[in-house]
Amino acid sequence: MRYSKQRQEVLNVVIASNDHPTAKKVYERVKKVIPKISLGTVYRNLNDLVSLNEIKRISIKDGNDRFDKTICNHNHVYCTICGKVMDINYTIDDKDTMQIEKQTGFKITNSNFNIKGICNNCRKER
Ligand SMILES: [Zn+2]
Numbered sequence: 001m002r003y004s005k006q007r008q009e010v011l012n013v014v015i016a017s018n019d020h021p022t023a024k025k026v027y028e029r030v031k032k033v034i035p036k037i038s039l040g041t042v043y044r045n046l047n048d049l050v051s052l053n054e055i056k057r058i059s060i061k062d063g064n065d066r067f068d069k070t071i072c073n074h075n076h077v078y079c080t081i082c083g084k085v086m087d088i089n090y091t092i093d094d095k096d097t098m099q100i101e102k103q104t105g106f107k108i109t110n111s112n113f114n115i116k117g118i119c120n121n122c123r124k125e126r
């Protein structure tokens, strides 16, 4: 039962977050509600929630994984300086997928992508 309550709280935190938080950020936020929770427990629950398709994991090659409350198909732009992640409206549709498959001979299984850049704030500081 305790396990479910923790998982529910981890889910609540991700749903309340608009910034695609890292596991560590989720941990800091859950700790305010469940002070005794450990980082390992938060990781485990995040992984479970991803498997259950309740939340989405965004893997960023040169950074920490992010967690997203928006599970429908969408893509991201991320800042290579501060790590800020934002949603973008571009998706690869069925027609694009077919074209890529025709061109490469690959069977596309996942067409999510992340675009790198430098965000507004970081550009101002330069
Ligand atoms: Zn930035």
Ligand SMILES: [Zn+2]
Residues within 6 Å of the ligand: 020, 068, 070, 074, 075, 076, 086, 087
């Ligand atoms: Zn997103």
